[in-house]
Amino acid sequence: MNMVQALNSAMDVMLTRDPDVLIFGEDVGYFGGVFRCTAGLQAKHGRRRVFDAPIAEGGIVAAAVGMGAYGLRPVVEIQFADYILPAFDQLVSEASRLRYRSGGEFTAPITVRSPCGGGIHGGQTHSQSPEALFTHISGLKTVMPSNPYDAKGLLIAAIEDNDPVIFLEPKRLYNGPFDGYHDRPLQPWAAHPAGEVPDDYYRIELGKAAIARAGEAVTVLTYGTMLHVSLAAVAECGIDAEVIDLRTLFPLDIETISASIRKTGRCVIVHEASRTSGFGAELGQSVQEQCFFHLEAPILRVTGWDTPYPHAQEWQYFPGPKRVVHALKRVMED
Incomplete structure (x- = not known):
C-alpha cells in the first residue's frame, strides 16, 4: 500500500469494528477526498457514517467535539492544514480542555486529519507545516507519520484514543517514497520494508518513536x-x-x-x-x-x-x- 491506501484501510477497519466511528469533512463522502484518502468508504459504509460537510472548518471541529462528548468517535478531514486555523479556537478552547474542565465526565475522542507540507506547488495557502501550533496546546496529541505502515497503525491508535489527536499527513508521501531529491516515487512500497501494510487491524502506540x-x-x-x-x-x-x-x-x-x-x-x-x-x-x-x-x-x-x-x-x-x-x-x- 501507499500512504493513501493505508489511511483508507485504517478508516475502513475502524468503521467496520466500531459503530461509533464517523468520517466527515470537506469532499470526503461521494468524491472520496481531494487526495482520495476516503475513496469508496461512503459507498461501503453508507451516508450516515461517511458524509460531506460545508466548507466551515470551525463548524466541522465544533460538531466533532459535540459528537465526541456524546460518545461517538468522529474522524474529520480538514482539506489542507493551512485551512485549519478557523477551527483553532474549537481545538484549543473546547476539544483540548473538555476532559479537564468536566472533571473527566466528558471526553473529546476526535481525530482531525489534514494534509500538510509542500510538494504540490500550492504556495502559502496549501503547503504549510503548522505542527508546532498544536504541540503547544496541552490536551492535544500531534502525530505525523513517514510511511504507510506507520500511518495505518498510528491512525487506528488515534481513532481509539479518548483525547483529541491532530493527525498530519505529508502530501509528498501520499503516493510512495522518494529519494529526498525528487517529487516522485523510487519504487513500489511493496518493495520497501515499511510499505507492507496488513489489511486487518493493528495499532502503533502513540508517543513512541x-x-x-x-x-x-x-x-x-x-x-x-x-x-x-x-x-x-x-x-x-x-x-x-x-x-x-x-x-x-x-x-x-x-x-x-x-x-x-x-x-x-x-x-x-x-x-x-x-x-x-x-x-x-x-x-x-x-x-x-x-x-x-x-x-x-x-x-x-x-x-x-x-x-x-x-x-x-x-x-x-x-x-x-x-x-x-x-x-x-x-x-x-x-
Missing part, C-alpha cells in the same frame, strides 16, 4: 517527509548517523531520544516548517535538558526559511539532503 537507521556518530531527529530527506543525506555523506523518526510529536518519546544522544553525543534536528519557534526549538531544548553533559557539539537545526511560504521557490524552501549533509559535517567538526 522509531529508529529508522541505527548509528554511532550523530543523532538526527526528524519526522514526516524529512525522514526520507535525512536518510538520503546520511547515505550521501557516509556519516554513521542514527536517524530517529519521532512519529508522535506530542507526547514526545524523550526516552528514545535521550538514549540515542547519550550514545552519539551529537544532534541534528530536521523539519520542513520555518525555523523560529518551530518544533525543532522544543526538541533542542529537551535534548539540552536531558543530555547536556553528553553533548560534544552544539545542537544544529535544518529547517524551512523564516519567510512566508514561497510559491515559486518551493524546492529551495524545503530542507534538502545537501543542507542536511552540511549540518552533519559541521556537527562532526566540533
Whole structure:
C-alpha cells in the first residue's frame, strides 16, 4: 500500500469494528477526498457514517467535539492544514480542555486529519507545516507519520484514543517514497520494508518513536517527509548517523531520544516548517535538558526559511539532503 491506501484501510477497519466511528469533512463522502484518502468508504459504509460537510472548518471541529462528548468517535478531514486555523479556537478552547474542565465526565475522542507540507506547488495557502501550533496546546496529541505502515497503525491508535489527536499527513508521501531529491516515487512500497501494510487491524502506540537507521556518530531527529530527506543525506555523506523518526510529536518519546544522544553525543534536528519557534526549538531544548553533559557539539537545526511560504521557490524552501549533509559535517567538526 501507499500512504493513501493505508489511511483508507485504517478508516475502513475502524468503521467496520466500531459503530461509533464517523468520517466527515470537506469532499470526503461521494468524491472520496481531494487526495482520495476516503475513496469508496461512503459507498461501503453508507451516508450516515461517511458524509460531506460545508466548507466551515470551525463548524466541522465544533460538531466533532459535540459528537465526541456524546460518545461517538468522529474522524474529520480538514482539506489542507493551512485551512485549519478557523477551527483553532474549537481545538484549543473546547476539544483540548473538555476532559479537564468536566472533571473527566466528558471526553473529546476526535481525530482531525489534514494534509500538510509542500510538494504540490500550492504556495502559502496549501503547503504549510503548522505542527508546532498544536504541540503547544496541552490536551492535544500531534502525530505525523513517514510511511504507510506507520500511518495505518498510528491512525487506528488515534481513532481509539479518548483525547483529541491532530493527525498530519505529508502530501509528498501520499503516493510512495522518494529519494529526498525528487517529487516522485523510487519504487513500489511493496518493495520497501515499511510499505507492507496488513489489511486487518493493528495499532502503533502513540508517543513512541522509531529508529529508522541505527548509528554511532550523530543523532538526527526528524519526522514526516524529512525522514526520507535525512536518510538520503546520511547515505550521501557516509556519516554513521542514527536517524530517529519521532512519529508522535506530542507526547514526545524523550526516552528514545535521550538514549540515542547519550550514545552519539551529537544532534541534528530536521523539519520542513520555518525555523523560529518551530518544533525543532522544543526538541533542542529537551535534548539540552536531558543530555547536556553528553553533548560534544552544539545542537544544529535544518529547517524551512523564516519567510512566508514561497510559491515559486518551493524546492529551495524545503530542507534538502545537501543542507542536511552540511549540518552533519559541521556537527562532526566540533
